[in-house]
Amino acid sequence: NDIAAQKLHTSPNDQVLCLSPADVRKTLSRINLRKAAGPDNIPGRVLRDCAAQLTDVLTDIFNTSLSQAVVPTCLKYASIIPVPKKSPVSCLNDCRPITLTPIMMKCFERLVMHHIKSSLPNTLDPFQFPYRPNRSMDDAISSTLHLALTHLEQKDSYVRMLFIDFSSAFNTIIPQRLIHKLNLLGLNTSLCNWILDFLTGRPHPLLFTLLTHDCTAKFSSNHIIKFADDTTVVGLISNNDETLYREEVAQLAEWCGANNLSLNVGKTKEVVMDFRRNSVDHPPLTIDSGEKDLTWTTNVTSLNKKGQQRLHFLRRLKRASLPSPILTTVYRGTIESVV
Structure with a gap:
């Protein structure tokens, strides 16, 4: 990247985003406890269970960061975990890097990104579908x-x-x-x-x-x-x-x-x-x-092979005199679902 990252000049009339304690507490209370902790080793359960005690402190940290346009260095650290895309792994390209960031920073990101999404104009490209309401x-x-x-x-x-x-x-x-x-x-x-x-x-x-x-x-x-x-x-x-x-x-x-x-x-x-x-x-x-x-040849050939293999098991189940409702369930779950 040969383009220098220079901040934009701010005017006195520029409004700084200010997060409310209510929004911060709501975000803390919705932390997914199944998510792994980041490099700070602070688990999500601690942040969620202590949301009432941490809300005011974190709100002050977040708003100070926004007003100064600086993200605390400790919140920018991340652990990179290589997860195999396929097995066996023969080279680095066979792994997908999964980034683990501090859960506290994830909460901060969620609050800011919610504001960004709500501030976007209606003139965005209609064929751009992610991160927009009622689109998938x-x-x-x-x-x-x-x-x-x-x-x-x-x-x-x-x-x-x-x-x-x-x-x-x-x-x-x-x-x-x-x-x-x-x-x-x-x-x-x-x-x-x-x-x-x-x-x-x-x-x-x-x-x-x-x-x-x-x-x-x-x-x-x-x-x-x-x-x-x-x-x-x-x-x-x-x-x-x-x-x-x-x-x-x-x-x-x-x-x-x-x-x-x-x-x-x-x-x-x-x-x-x-x-x-x-x-x-x-x-x-x-x-x-x-x-x-x-x-479409490769795709059709692959689907045909899968279908033939699963039809074989369906025929064996039929010869075993299984009732029709069970055969129908097996068909819908193993054959119809991939066709």
Whole structure:
């Protein structure tokens, strides 16, 4: 990161976020006791059971931190635990780093992030789904499918979907660029400066989402669906003209470069949905000199294999004269659930 992290100039009229003791106590009372303690070794049970005694002290610490736009160093420490993505582990890339931060800091983050989410304007990209009320991953999937299926009803049309994978997305945020965008979204300067200090050496999914709020489609025939670092480019193509779709992908690659995001070409995949009788071979998409194409063959073959294996056990259960309700339950739980 070669961009110096400099705080924004604050004006006398800038309002500093002030947390109330009631909000702090409510957050302490909702601590999940199953969460592991951070490097300070203070368990969540102590903070929750002693919420009444700690509320005033922590409220004063939190508000002092916000007014000075400085996060206490002891609250920024973290323990990194490597958790295997698959077994056996052959290299470091097979492990996912899990960060354990002080539970006290998690409470502080939750209070600040709640304020940020409530302060965001309604003009945010409608295809940005995470950390917004009444929106979920299911909504992102439904919107993507609706766009594709609606377009496929038109004559001589097909859809190309590019599933983007970023390399270490949350760890590549440039704090200076982020707070500039947050300031444009209407967050007050003092809070932006606090976030700048908070982000020094610290990633955060919500802030990554706000960093990408201006990553939107440039052409009406394309859509960019986002859920945290999961990004999908949907190209609605007619008359075999892919010009705008390919230009969209090229501009997205440029946007990633300008925002210090690295496309993981090895994990970035593309699906072509073309059900026309006279469909043609679609040239694969080229990103950074790498071609990526994905068909449904591998997925269908895998599902078929799973289904055949589980049907075998279902037939054996039927030969054992098990009643129909039990067979139905087994079918729905082991076969229908994966189809």
